[in-house]
Amino acid sequence: MSTAANRPVGPDHVWSVDEHLEDILSTVRPLDPIELQLPDAQGCALVDDVMVPVSLPPFDNSSMDGYAVRVADVTGASEEYPAVLDVVGDVAAGDAAPVQVGPGQAARIMTGAPLPPGAEAVVPVEWTDAGLGGGPASGMRARAQAPEGAEGQVRIFRPAETGAHVRPSGSDVRAGDRALAAGTVLGPSQIALLAAIGRGTVRVRPRPRVVVMSTGSELVQPGEPLAHGQIFDSNSFALTAAARDAGAIAYRVGAVADDADVLRSTIEDQLVRADLLVTTGGVSVGAYDVVKEALTEVGEEEGGGVDFRKLAMQPGKPQGFGAVGPDHTPLLALPGNPVSSYVSFELFVRPAIRALMGLPEVHRPRTRATLTVDGPLRSPEGRRQFLRGNYEDGEVTPVGGSGSHLIAALAHANALIVLPEDVTEAEPGTEVEVVLLG
Amino acid sequence: MSTAANRPVGPDHVWSVDEHLEDILSTVRPLDPIELQLPDAQGCALVDDVMVPVSLPPFDNSSMDGYAVRVADVTGASEEYPAVLDVVGDVAAGDAAPVQVGPGQAARIMTGAPLPPGAEAVVPVEWTDAGLGGGPASGMRARAQAPEGAEGQVRIFRPAETGAHVRPSGSDVRAGDRALAAGTVLGPSQIALLAAIGRGTVRVRPRPRVVVMSTGSELVQPGEPLAHGQIFDSNSFALTAAARDAGAIAYRVGAVADDADVLRSTIEDQLVRADLLVTTGGVSVGAYDVVKEALTEVGEEEGGGVDFRKLAMQPGKPQGFGAVGPDHTPLLALPGNPVSSYVSFELFVRPAIRALMGLPEVHRPRTRATLTVDGPLRSPEGRRQFLRGNYEDGEVTPVGGSGSHLIAALAHANALIVLPEDVTEAEPGTEVEVVLLG
Incomplete structure (x- = not known):
């Protein structure tokens, strides 16, 4: 991990989505390889080329x-x-x-x-x-x-x-051929080939262990009674599921109260099982933004430290990224609004998880689609907007508004509509970029 | 489960791919619903509509x-x-x-x-x-x-x-609204919504437990020494991975020797943890086809029984389907050639697994593509052929030949090219149907 102090920008710099992503991807290194039993390597990427030791079939x-x-x-x-x-x-x-x-x-x-x-x-x-x-x-x-x-x-x-x-012997593959190239992701048919050539174990990058914690004194565990002013914790559930979806072994810590000391000690406790830490909430400009408070000065003396920054993006303006603990474990601090945290996860955490796995493709697939909507969509100038949408057959329709608290709309979307920084209005029928959430 | 005896066709009937699939899907019933903790329900389908108990946000x-x-x-x-x-x-x-x-x-x-x-x-x-x-x-x-x-x-x-x-209170969803419809598959953003409305548990159909066993006295566990005449067991590894990919909890039994009594008792042992059994090998016309031998007459007196049949398909001509044991656990007996078993899994077992889960979409996505190939592809008349191919940007290129032992080609394919029963030759540039293996 590089340090926040190394970053060549001042504290008032407004980061573009691409700069922030580049900072993350240039910092997060693939995990060290490990020899795994074949079934445990499913979904992982090969570290080395795998050569064929004995021809297939081995005999006529x-x-x-x-x-x-x-x-x-x-x-x-x-x-x-x-x-x-x-x-x-x-x-x-x-x-x-x-x-x-x-x-x-x-x-x-x-x-x-x-x-x-x-x-x-x-x-x-x-x-x-x-x-x-x-x-x-x-x-x-x-x-x-x-x-x-x-x-x-x-x-x-x-x-x-x-x-x-x-x-004939060797009509499938011959001894000395390359069975699979380094970087190949192991699905069922790659596992078939590895088994067929006798590989019981294989060297891959392991699935990263991702610890997800939400922060906020207002958060109550779903299923528990809700008092006035409280809401149910949804971020820790959503992001744990999303981390698993991305390929990680995900641990949900749940909600941590808005207390900097409690947060710091929770993070320290979790480091032992974390290749990556994800927090939600507490990163903005309020007086109770304890993630920012707790992590701004942590670990800088050891070459770590978390940098809190503004992104030219909606939702997801406030973000933190850096390293914590003796192993400089990467940490992404996402905003607390449910839609902001989910969109931030898709754009930044998912690529980080897949980079840790050494996967060749870290991003969600994107496509272009015709915007189907009654009136024009508005977007703030100078910020890249990600709206929830439904994509089908080359057309995309916005679902719900741009409010970052609209979880119901998010649950009915299958895509993000990307409106670039220089777009303030997108007319019906415009061709737009779409991130497919799959 | 209906019985093999109920099927309205004689023993010499050559089944079409669609008839066999229809027989499976009309027989396999979704598993009984279960109330699961939200994180455990990821990837499962809701059994009931979920209503909103308290508006979101609950307060201004x-x-x-x-x-x-x-x-x-x-x-x-x-x-x-x-x-x-x-x-x-x-x-x-x-x-x-x-x-x-x-x-x-x-x-x-x-x-x-x-x-x-x-x-x-x-x-x-x-x-x-x-x-x-x-x-x-x-x-x-x-x-x-x-x-x-x-x-x-x-x-x-x-x-x-x-x-x-x-x-404003209720600007996301209002109390009494339907949050999610029955049949919705729970991904991260659906889990976000369920957590946000306070659902700690949810009623879904569970992931089916699928037991995979390969058969064949020639099979050796990968990593073990190989004697003359032996090959490594790849099917049990490939199909366990494929079952997991399809959403199942998959158990790999590994290779069972060609002995009908051993096979019968292994299946009986495994029934306790199986919602679905998958075997490979031993279903053809040879003198050592023990799956056929062991299962042809099993369980018919109890309304079960496995029916062995010929399909108008290449690869994958010999197939078995039926029920075994006191609970009439569905069993699919696939052919033993690695490519045949994998293609059969994709076409028949994957839909069965997804039907057990009550998922709305049980099939792989299909598309049409332009065939990119040097010379014409040949296909046997009267059989539906599934060739391995590489699909990209609307074009598909065959990978390897049609031999059902060509595992290496399979490992480098991402699609199946479908040549219908009435096609004996497909010229370069033809539009063909393609199954995307994802």
């Missing part, structure tokens, strides 16, 4: 249930003039020492089983009598019920070319 | 840090001719018994604090001298450091209309 194997044969033995075979071969046994998947197929012989073979020595091709069971002496068979009888199926004779009704219904 | 409150005033006292106020008012105290957020504001008086007020009796508007601190006797202030000094800020006089530099910088 059958792609069908059928009979492994020599090509010369089935040349010209037809239903009228079948090739009749002696069945020398079964080759099931997993058989270590398969039978040998000599001239005039066939081995009954299962999908995935190694092509036995001597055999050159596989004839699917449907093109044989399956040893039953009739016409084309629909399948084999279960070995457990009919062990005699691995013996006797089989009639083959079609010829086969060399390699027919055989998957 | 300040949207700014500033001074609560009477309108008549600040009429015509300017920097040159400020209104000078007596400060009668602080109103902080959470204060239960705020001060009274009489004529000629003001209360210092914080964002979110209740508008005190007598006051009609709030003047932001930046439009006052903050009681310091100078020009416009940039903020208040912290109460802890300067308690005298709550006393003395303040000079107000601007007039205010009734209700200025006041958020």
Whole structure:
């Protein structure tokens, strides 16, 4: 972490959204890599290229249930003039020492089983009598019920070319190939490939542990009784869920009263389980803005410190960013209005979490959309406005007003409408930028 | 669960993809609702409409840090001719018994604090001298450091209309409104709203517990040594990850040997923690297809039973679906080739999981894309083919061939290209349907 003091701007500087984001992303470093069991690495990014140790498939194997044969033995075979071969046994998947197929012989073979020595091709069971002496068979009888199926004779009704219904060794990937590149995010099919090449563990950046605490003496836990002047704490619930959504292991501390000492000691207590701290509230110009009060001078002597600043943005004007504690744990102090804190999370905390994970894409996807609205939207000059909207099929409609307390509208939105600093009015039909909240 | 015997088709019927899916979705019922703590309900769907018990905000409150005033006292106020008012105290957020504001008086007020009796508007601190006797202030000094800020006089530099910088009670949502409709999926902003209206718990359908087991005597746990004829188990890892991705609580059993008795007893053991069972392998026409062998006659006497069938699809032709155990737990038996099992999961198991959760949208999103490829793609007549592809900006490019053992290609794809039953060749530049794997 760099220090607040290092930042090349004065205390009265009004930060643009991009400057603040750049400050965060240039400061937050990816977490140290860790070797994780494959299932625990889901959603994480590979730290190194992963190379293929053994070709896939590791051996020539059958792609069908059928009979492994020599090509010369089935040349010209037809239903009228079948090739009749002696069945020398079964080759099931997993058989270590398969039978040998000599001239005039066939081995009954299962999908995935190694092509036995001597055999050159596989004839699917449907093109044989399956040893039953009739016409084309629909399948084999279960070995457990009919062990005699691995013996006797089989009639083959079609010829086969060399390699027919055989998957050659290395036809999927070859030893020495790069299976996956560093930075790849591990979803189900990447995990499939890693397992298939024998990787039981893999080196990734872990999910960051994110501690979320809201501040405010007016906050009551949902489900508890509400006295006059109190409101329910929603920020700590919303941001914990959002942190989890972003990929983090999220811990909700809940509401801390407006007392600088209590806040400082709560933060100190939480440091042990935090790769990133997020607070809400207490960052503005009021006399009870204790996050600002508690953190402004904390840790500067150790190269840390939290910088409180004004952003040219609506909602979300007051923001804090810096480091606390002996490990210089990054801390983002968000404003307390529910919409302000949520929008700030999406714009600043989510990218920070994903940067900690070393993910290649830290931002929400954006698109352009036609603004569908009755009258023009107003936006303050010199501030980037983020309005809640509903995006569908290239159109976006504002939901609710610009008030930063409008949680209901937020809950019915799926996008943020971005009105840039130089826009004061957006007419219906204008093309606007949209952040998709997914 | 209906029984396999109830299905209105004979054993030789070749099922279309849509018929098989319809059979699954008409059989799998949403799980019974459960009351969960709000954070545990993330990603789940509401069972009931949730109504607003108390309006939001619950009381008129300040949207700014500033001074609560009477309108008549600040009429015509300017920097040159400020209104000078007596400060009668602080109103902080959470204060239960705020001060009274009489004529000629003001209360210092914080964002979110209740508008005190007598006051009609709030003047932001930046439009006052903050009681310091100078020009416009940039903020208040912290109460802890300067308690005298709550006393003395303040000079107000601007007039205010009734209700200025006041958020009226109920301006977000009103008591009796519907906060969220039944079926709403709970993401961070829906959780924000539920917390804000005081809901500590909520009735949702729980995440289903999905047990994944692969079958095959050739399968070895990744990280273990590999003997000739063996391969690493990748399906159980891939499908557990995919089940988790779909919203389930997923349990990986790992590889079960090709022994019908072992498989039957493993399934019986697992039933206690399964809302849905998924197996891979052993469903085709071979002599060692033990899933088919073990489950074909299980449970029919109790109204259960698993039906094994051929689908008009590539990959993924052999499939099993039915119910096992005393609770008729649904079971999907997928083919064993890695690509077949993964594609089958996406098409059939994912929708089943999401149907168990009662989610409104059970399918992956689909779109249409222009096929970018050197030569024409071939597809077998009468079967719906799902090829791996890379989708970007309205174009899709096939990745790897159609072989159902090609895991590496699968790991580099982000979409499935759908070639319908009546298509045998798709030329470059054709518009094709694409399933986005997200």
